[in-house]
Amino acid sequence: MAEPPRILLIVTGGIAAYKSLDLVRRLRERGARVRSILTRGGSEMVTPLSLAALSGEKVYQELFSLTDESEMGHIRLARDADVVVVAPATADFLARMATGLADDLATTVLLATTAPVLVAPAMNVQMWAHPATRRNVARLRSDGIRFVDPGSGDLACGEEGPGRMAEPIDIVGAIETVLAQPKPLHNVRALVTSGPTFEPIDPVRYFGNRSSGKQGHAIAAALARRGAEVTLVTGPSAQPPPPVATLTEVETAEEMLAACRQALPTDIAVCAAAVADWKVKAVRTQKLSRCDGPPPRYEMEENPDILAQLAQAAAGRPRLVVGFAAETGDVVDRARAKRERKQCDWIVANDVSGASDVFGGDANTVHLITPEAAETWPRLSKDEVADRLAERIADALAEPADAR
Ligand code: CTP
Numbered sequence: 049m050a051e052p053p054r055i056l057l058i059v060t061g062g063i064a065a066y067k068s069l070d071l072v073r074r075l076r077e078r079g080a081r082v083r084s085i086l087t088r089g090g091s092e093m094v095t096p097l098s099l100a101a102l103s104g105e106k107v108y109q110e111l112f113s114l115t116d117e118s119e120m121g122h123i124r125l126a127r128d129a130d131v132v133v134v135a136p137a138t139a140d141f142l143a144r145m146a147t148g149l150a151d152d153l154a155t156t157v158l159l160a161t162t163a164p165v166l167v168a169p170a171m172n173v174q175m176w177a178h179p180a181t182r183r184n185v186a187r188l189r190s191d192g193i194r195f196v197d198p199g200s201g202d203l204a205c206g207e208e209g210p211g212r213m214a215e216p217i218d219i220v221g222a223i224e225t226v227l228a229q230p231k232p233l234h235n236v237r238a239l240v241t242s243g244p245t246f247e248p249i250d251p252v253r254y255f256g257n258r259s260s261g262k263q264g265h266a267i268a269a270a271l272a273r274r275g276a277e278v279t280l281v282t283g284p285s286a287q288p289p290p291p292v293a294t295l296t297e298v299e300t301a302e303e304m305l306a307a308c309r310q311a312l313p314t315d316i317a318v319c320a321a322a323v324a325d326w327k328v329k330a331v332r333t334q335k336l337s338r339c340d341g342p343p344p345r346y347e348m349e350e351n352p353d354i355l356a357q358l359a360q361a362a363a364g365r366p367r368l369v370v371g372f373a374a375e376t377g378d379v380v381d382r383a384r385a386k387r388e389r390k391q392c393d394w395i396v397a398n399d400v401s402g403a404s405d406v407f408g409g410d411a412n413t414v415h416l417i418t419p420e421a422a423e424t425w426p427r428l429s430k431d432e433v434a435d436r437l438a439e440r441i442a443d444a445l446a447e448p449a450d451a452r
Pocket of ligand 1: 241301319320321322323324325351352353354355356370371372373374375386
């Protein structure tokens with residue numbers, strides 16, 4: 049028999065909290081397991097006892113409760129959920145989520161979870177329309193949070209308009225839609241590298257490159273959406289971190305290699321980072337000043353090739369190792385040669401010729417080079433490239449090893 053879906057319900061301090069009791073009842077009727085977190089505001093609206101009675105589970109309230117931490121730490125609470133639902137979500141709670149606060153159990157769990165998050169806002173019509181709330185909702189949507197938008201009608205405050213929490217039956221429908229999404233990479237561990245590396249020259253200067261981390265971060269997110277347990281090892285990047293199981297921030301190629309080794313064994317490795325090929329041989333401990341003499345010359349030495357090392361690992365080689373190649377000229381031939389040289393399974397070759405805006409831009413024209421074929425994909429957004437690659441990876445892992 050299939051395991052019952054595990055729902056973590058966060059009830060915050062809106063008057064609509066009474067409807068959450070009905071939501072719990074309906075979810076239980078459908079065979080779901082419902083754990084709940086009641087915020088301080090939420091407990092002004094419904095009692096922990098009513099939630100516990102309807103859910104048949106303990107209700108969690110405090111971040112630092114010794115009993116909770118010994119029975120079930122907040123990280124496990126975050127992990128042991130197939131979907132996290134915030135209903136009702138007040139304007140204040142949305143603002144705290146959008147800022148990434150972690151000052152109570154509910155916000156901490158939301159930062160720690162890799163499960164999809166569904167939010168059902170409930171507030172006064174003016175508060176819902178306020179530019180600050182609009183901004184917070186837009187930011188949360190771009191972070192991948194899903195919304196069941198409030199309905200219109202008479203509000204508890206006496207006003208009329210949008211702000212009323214969606215009906216429990218509609219929230220149940222939205223939860224079922226989220227749960228129905230296939231997770232072909234469930235139980236698969238993935239390592240993704242992303243961003244540039246910075247190679248120090250002296251305490252303030254470094255050699256770097258223009259990689260934004262957009263493509264690598266999008267791949268990590270696309271794999272995680274399909275259920276993979278992702279470790280993202282990233283160089284310095286302004287991209288918001290995607291919801292992955294483990295995020296390791298590094299600066300240099302050596303640090304990136306060490307973090308990748310630590311992440312092994314994994315089933316998949318996708319090396320999307322723009323790793324510096326060289327580093328300065330003797331990094332100065334003192335900042336060089338213009339008065340110190342003529343312009344400096346730097347002796348460089350090679351950095352480790354992380355992709356090649358992962359692909360050629362004698363023990364613990366991931367089943368599928370995917371590299372990237374930024375090429376001009378005969379893109380496919382060069383990428384084919386690179387695939388063989390590095391001994392990775394696939395190469396995603398970026399065409400960076402001409403007026404390409406690959407570095408820092410949102411779109412990418414790529415070729416997927418496998419041992420059998422070279423496919424040219426149409427010009428796609430980096431998110432679309434990530435989704436397509438994640439689909440292909442899921443298909444490849446579903447095949448027997450000798451068919452790849
Ligand atoms: N890579 C790596 N470690 C390095 C250098 C590159 O893991 N020290 C990985 C990148 O993440 C990418 C692929 O190798 O997956 C790119 O290969 P690379 O040989 O660096 O190619 P380019 O930089 O595209 O070009 P070149 O052919 O000039 O080396």
